Amino acid sequence: MDLSVDPDSGVSPFEQVRSGIAERINSGALPVGAKLPTVRGLAAEVGIAANTAAKAYRELEQAGLIETRGRAGTFVSAAGDRSAQRAADAAADYARTTHDLGIPPQEALALARAALGLPQS
Known part of the structure; x- marks a missing residue:
């Protein structure tokens, strides 16, 4: 996903991940239907705790930008277009x-x- 976290930033890792994914969705870099990494996969890729990645996904889901489809995974939702x-x-x-x-x-x-x-x- 080409997302990184700056540990020296004054912005929390959770917010860096949440806003980074939201920006990619809103810009179209992550199109509707794109499959996102698992929580553990995202955590490993970015170098954060799994709980931090899960919190970012929860907030993005509450905002309607992503949706979890059970075992199928997490995807960019059509609401992201809106x-x-x-x-x-x-x-x-x-x-x-x-x-x-x-x-x-x-x-x-x-x-x-x-x-x-x-x-x-």
Whole structure:
């Protein structure tokens, strides 16, 4: 899967794995139906504990990006295709909410940047 964990990062290994897989799904690098490694396989490949890999898979499954099909394995779900649309819908809701609250667009953008952990411009 070409995924690595930086032990010196301030981001937890779990989050590095979770976000790395999510990014690959959202970019199409991991297409719908792609089979993912087993939890133990992912853990060995990335050099993390199996519990950490399992936690990442659980969160991705809760988000609808992957699905486990029993003994057949874990796969990228069709919902992964819809994640960009879900994010766009959430952004539109946020824009409407901040507008309704009378928050100026620049302030709303600053709030969104802070929520995403991005530097303020």
